[in-house]
Amino acid sequence: MRHQKIMSMIGGLVLAAGALLAAPPAVAATPSDPPPAEFGSDWHDPLTAAPPVAKPPTRSCEVLLAAASFRDFTPYQGSYAPPKECGSRWSKIVLRLEGEVKGRQYDRLGHLAVGGVEILRTSTPQPSPDGIGWSVEKDVTRYRDTLARPQSVEMLIGNVVNETYTGVIDVRVTLTFFTAKGAVRPPADTPERVLPLGSAGLTTPRNTERILAEVYATGSGGGCEEYWYLTVPDAAPYSCKATDGPYREVRISVDGRTAGIAAPFPTVWTGGWSNPFLWYVTPGPRAFDIQPIVYDLTPFAGLLNDGRAHRVEVSVLGVPAGRTGWSTPTNILLWQDEGRAVVTGGLDRHEETAPRNSSVHTPGSEHRLDTEGGHALTVAGHLNTSHGRVDTTVARTLAHTSVHRWAEGENPDALTARWTDDEMVTVGRTSTRTHRVYTMDGETTIGAGDRLRTVLALGDRAHTEVVRGGERLSWSRLDHGYAGDATYTTGVPRDQRHAVGATTDHYRLHGSDGCYDRRVKTVQGIVTEDRSRC
DSSP states (O other): OOOOOOTTTTTOOOOOOTTTTTOOSSSSSOOSSOOOSOSOOOOOOOSSOOOOOOOSSEEEEEEEEEEEEEEOOOOOOEOOOOOSTOOOOOEEEEEEEEEEOOOSSOEEEEEEETTTTTEEEEEEEOOOOEEEEEEEEEGGGHHHHHHHHHHEEEEEOOOOOOEEEOEEEEEEEEEEEEETTBOOOOOOOOEEEEEETTTTBBOOOOTTEEEEEEEOOOSSSSSGGGGGGGGGTTTTSSSSSSSTTTTOOEEEEEEEEEEEEEOOOOOOOGHHHHHHGGTTSSSSSSSOOOOOEEEEOOOGGGHHTSOBOOOEEEEEETOOOOOOOEEEEEEEEEEEEETTTEEEEEEEEEEEEOEEEEEEEOSSSEEEEEEEEEEEEEEOOOOOOOTEEEEEEEEEEEEEEEEEEGGGGGOOOEEEEEEEEEEEETTEEEEEEEEEEEEEEEEEEEEGHHHHHHHEEEEEEEEEEEOOOOOOOOEEEEEEEEEEEEESSSSSGGGOOOOOOEEEEEEEEETTTEEEEEEEEETTEEEEEEOOOO
C-alpha cells in the first residue's frame, strides 16, 4: 500500500503514514473488515516493532544526503555539507531513508558512505504489484566528526531491472541535526575521530586513549554465504556446502595478532527461507538496519600510538577458500587525550583458546548435521594518560550449537540454532557485561499440490549491565522476537500462488532508562494488531 510517492529524484517525498519507525499507537484499532482469505496484489507497507529514534526538543535542520533511482549497479555519487543554520554543536543527528518500489523485484542489499565512512547498511523489502513505501531511521550521532565538514557521498543499492524484474528502487536519504541547548547537550561519549579502514593500514593520532572498531559484516549476494547457517561439510548431500560446516566467526587482527572475535548475526533477508510471504510486511530483526559488530581495541592503543601504519584486518572464519559472499566494511572510532601529545602504554595480556568447530553428519532417510563451535579471547593493556594509568581488559567468549535436518530433495529442510556472544570490558573499576543470544528455529516443507510452507522463529536478545565496585550503575534487557508461518503454491505465476501467512514481530527493551514494548501482527499482509504496553 503506497502511503507516499517519490515524484522524481529532485521532487522530494512526502513522509509516510505508518512508516517503518513511526511512533506506535497505544492500542491497536480493531480492523473494520477481516483479513482477506489470501494475499492479493497489495499489502500493508513494511513496518517493524522496533522503537523510533528519540529526538530532543530543540531546533533542527534537515540536509538532503542522497536521492536516487536504482536500476543497476551504478552507485549514486554526490556531495555533502553540514547545515550552517544549526551551528556546530549538535545533540543528535538522525538519518532517515525513505523508499518506494513496485512491480516485481528481489530484495537488495545497500550501503551509504560519507567521506568513505559507512554510516548505513540496509536491505530492501520485496514489492507488491501495486507498490510499497517504507522508511528507516538511524541515530548517526557517533559519526559527528565525519559530518562536521564537507564530504563526498556514495550510495548503492545494486539492482537488476528487465522485463521480468521491473522494480526500480527509489530512495531519498536525509540527515536531521538537532542543536544542543541548555540541558540538551552533545553526547559525552562521541568519538573525536572516525576513520574508514583502508588497505594502507591504520595510523592513529599519538594521543589516542580509546579505540573501537565497528564492522558491518554481512553474508549476502545470493550465494551459499547468504545462508551460511545452513551450509554442510563437503561429504554431506546438500546443495550448500562449506568445508568445515556452518560455524562462522568474524575476527579482527592487529599486525597479524587476533584482537577481537564475534559471532555474526544470522540476518534473514526479505526473500529468506524460500518464502517472501513471511517478510512482505514485517522484516526479520535487523534486516533494514544492519548493526555493526563493535570491538574494543583499546588494549592495543599503546602499540598503535607509535605514529606508524599498522595492519588491521577483518576476516570471517569458516568461509571456504576462494568463496565470496561476505562484506566487512570497517570504521575506526578514536578518542584522544587532550592533556597529552603522546599517550604511551603496552599490551599486557593476550590469551586465546583454540577455536572449536565440530560438524558431525549422520546419514539416513533423514540426514542430520550436529554442529558445535566456540572460541574465547582475553586481551589487556594499559595507557599512561594525563589523568593517570588506565588499565583496560576485554574478554569475549563465543558459542554456536545447531541441528540441521533434511530429507531427499531437501524436503523437509529444518534448522534449530543458537549463538551466544558474551563480552566483558573492564576499564579501571568499571565493567560493562553483555550477554548476547541469537536464535533460529525453522522448517520448510513442500506438500501436496506443490504447496510450500515455512514456519520460522527468530530471536535477537541481549542483556547489558554496567558495574563499578560491585554496584550496578545501569542495565538493559533486549528481547526482539519474530515468528512467521506462510504457505504458497510453487512453480506457478504470481497471481496463482494462493498464498496465506501470519507473522508476529515483538520488540521489548527494559532497563534503567525505561521500558519499550511493541507487538505487530499481520495476516495475509494486513496488520491485525499494533499494540504498545509497558
